[in-house]
Amino acid sequence: MTTEATGTAGATETAEAINRFPAIGVIGAGTMGIGIAEVAASHGHQVLLHDVNAEAAHQALEQMAQRLQKRVDKVRISARQRQEILERIRFVDELDALAKARLVIEAIVENLTIKQGLFQQLEKICPAETIFASNTSSISITAIAASLNEPSRLIGLHFFNPAPVMKLVEVIAGLQSDAALLAAAEQLCLAWGKIPVRAQSTPGFIVNRVARPFYGEPLKMLQEQLASPAVIDTVLRESAGFRMGPFQLMDLIGIDVNFAVSQSVFNAFFNDPRYRPSLIQQEMVAAGLLGRKTGRGFYDYGAEGNDPAPVPYAPPCDQNGTVTIRGHMGLGEPLRGLIRARRCISLMESRGSGYLLAGGCAVVLANGQTATARAREHGYKCLVHVDLALDFAGAKTIALAFSERCEKANRESVIGLFQALGKKVLVVPDEPGLIAMRTVVMLINEAAEAVFTGVCDAEAVDRAMRYGVNYPEGPLAWGRKIGFQHVLQTLEGLQQWFGDDRYRPSAWLRHQVERDSRQTLTERHGHG
Numbered sequence: 395m396t397t398e399a400t401g402t403a404g405a406t407e408t409a410e411a412i413n414r415f416p417a418i419g420v421i422g423a424g425t426m427g428i429g430i431a432e433v434a435a436s437h438g439h440q441v442l443l444h445d446v447n448a449e450a451a452h453q454a455l456e457q458m459a460q461r462l463q464k465r466v467d468k469v470r471i472s473a474r475q476r477q478e479i480l481e482r483i484r485f486v487d488e489l490d491a492l493a494k495a496r497l498v499i500e501a502i503v504e505n506l507t508i509k510q511g512l513f514q515q516l517e518k519i520c521p522a523e524t525i526f527a528s529n530t531s532s533i534s535i536t537a538i539a540a541s542l543n544e545p546s547r548l549i550g551l552h553f554f555n556p557a558p559v560m561k562l563v564e565v566i567a568g569l570q571s572d573a574a575l576l577a578a579a580e581q582l583c584l585a586w587g588k589i590p591v592r593a594q595s596t597p598g599f600i601v602n603r604v605a606r607p608f609y610g611e612p613l614k615m616l617q618e619q620l621a622s623p624a625v626i627d628t629v630l631r632e633s634a635g636f637r638m639g640p641f642q643l644m645d646l647i648g649i650d651v652n653f654a655v656s657q658s659v660f661n662a663f664f665n666d667p668r669y670r671p672s673l674i675q676q677e678m679v680a681a682g683l684l685g686r687k688t689g690r691g692f693y694d695y696g697a698e699g700n701d702p703a704p705v706p707y708a709p710p711c712d713q714n715g716t717v718t719i720r721g722h723m724g725l726g727e728p729l730r731g732l733i734r735a736r737r738c739i740s741l742m743e744s745r746g747s748g749y750l751l752a753g754g755c756a757v758v759l760a761n762g763q764t765a766t767a768r769a770r771e772h773g774y775k776c777l778v779h780v781d782l783a784l785d786f787a788g789a790k791t792i793a794l795a796f797s798e799r800c801e802k803a804n805r806e807s808v809i810g811l812f813q814a815l816g817k818k819v820l821v822v823p824d825e826p827g828l829i830a831m832r833t834v835v836m837l838i839n840e841a842a843e844a845v846f847t848g849v850c851d852a853e854a855v856d857r858a859m860r861y862g863v864n865y866p867e868g869p870l871a872w873g874r875k876i877g878f879q880h881v882l883q884t885l886e887g888l889q890q891w892f893g894d895d896r897y898r899p900s901a902w903l904r905h906q907v908e909r910d911s912r913q914t915l916t917e918r919h920g921h922g
């Protein structure tokens with residue numbers, strides 16, 4: 395349990411896990427297979443590498459030797475280590491040579507029938523104790539295993555690209571997979587310095603499923619003409635803390651590849667609207683605008699390389715008047731320190747329900763209402779929605795939306811306040827959830843639903859998203875920081891506003907909200 399939680403294994407466990415598999419078979423020497431072979435050989439296993447295309451496999455080995463040489467040049471490994479790694483990998487022409495392997499990892503073409511045929515052959519070659527693992531990204535582990543006489547011996551080991559670098563491995567259980575084999579594979583991943591997470595075989599497993607809203611929601615915003623790709627990317631990067639914006643990332647992955655995964659997950663979930671693919675992507679694929687690889691996608695990559703798309707930041711404005719902070723501002727609390735540190739800003743602090751007053755406006759974290767509706771509901775003339783930031787102290791950019799009765803002077807004063815705090819400001823249309831909050835609550839909802847439906851546990855989903863796609867925070871940990879009540883209300887607001895079932899909140903969130911309110915009541919009661 396402790397080893398699983400920390401992603402490390404003790405020296406004895408490491409040695410045991412490695413010794414259990416003196417020889418490992420890797421089938422497919424493409425992008426993933428060669429990387430997996432390198433990982434195994436780097437940890438002392440003999441690797442038997444097989445591919446139908448011997449020439450391609452030898453080329454892949456040659457490229458690996460060159461990559462390892464670069465690591466020697468950078469003094470990351472010694473020349474001797476490089477030599478040992480290369481000597482441990484043996485290309486084998488015939489599948490029969492895999493009889494010695496006690497674990498065979500398949501990374502061949504993504505096709506169910508071909509994968510089934512391969513494992514049927516292997517079942518005749520390898521002894522009963524050999525574990526079979528598939529690196530498939532999208533095919534059901536249960537379905538691959540179903541063609542075997544002994545389906546319990548097949549599991550999923552889903553590595554991420556590049557396998558030697560990426561820490562996450564999803565350890566996937568098919569319906570009939572043997573729990574002891576899953577545990578052994580998990581121990582081996584830990585011994586390899588990887589971070590394994592357990593998941594049940596379901597479409598997209600954890601990462602490829604929970605990440606869908608990171609593309610789907612910004613694409614829907616683009617379709618609704620809420621903001622340009624450059625604005626959406628900037629907010630998600632510079633406010634929400636993602637390493638890359640969704641449109642930049644889709645351009646990098648390839649819009650055709652991303653569209654194909656979206657379609658496959660949508661079909662696999664029986665057309666659930668949560669995974670509905672985007673018409674914009676479909677049109678771009680039809681036009682051959684596939685991203686970086688074709689020179690144009692959401693952005694234009696001219697001869698000069700990346701063409702930085704302009705972002706319409708608000709021009710400089712003056713902050714004037716006193717700023718009042720009423721009560722604890724929750725996620726926005728770091729703003730208090732920033733304001734206090736700016737001696738030129740006059741600040742009043744008092745008790746209250748946790749908000750900020752500036753330039754005659756109530757400034758609050760965006761939820762599932764428009765700022766206009768919220769202003770009306772709470773009797774404010776002017777209300778400003780601030781989009782979600784991962785860390786309000788460190789965020790470079792802040793997105794704001796103003797209720798419709800905000801005058802120019804009100805707006806400028808609030809923009810001026812954030813600028814005085816060192817932020818660039820983007821003013822976006824007054825839509826529920828704005829950009830970052832809307833995207834992140836959808837990620838939280840998807841993570842919650844994966845847990846609610848038994849795909850994985852809460853800790854696994856957070857670890858998977860942090861280490862599989864480098865999210866700045868695990869979605870459920872993020873939900874806890876935002877407050878599950880706020881997440882739930884935002885989703886309900888979006889569902890009502892758009893009349894779209896894709897926003898229906900997961901029952902897991904409702905359970906958390908109930909639990910949190912019970913706890914608050916108990917605490918109040920306990921404190922008399």
Ligand SMILES: NC(=O)c1ccc[n+]([C@@H]2O[C@H](COP(=O)([O-])OP(=O)(O)OC[C@H]3O[C@@H](n4cnc5c(N)ncnc54)[C@H](O)[C@@H]3O)[C@@H](O)[C@H]2O)c1
Binds near residue numbers: 426445451
């Ligand atoms: N590329 C990724 O980012 C990525 C990430 C995770 C998982 N995957 C999965 O890993 C698997 C491999 O993907 P890839 O990107 O490495 O593919 P790839 O096209 O780079 O390599 C596949 C290799 O398998 C070989 N091959 C095909 N059929 C074979 C057979 N019947 N027997 C032996 N060798 C065979 C091919 O010659 C090729 O060298 C797929 O199931 C894919 O879904 C890919």
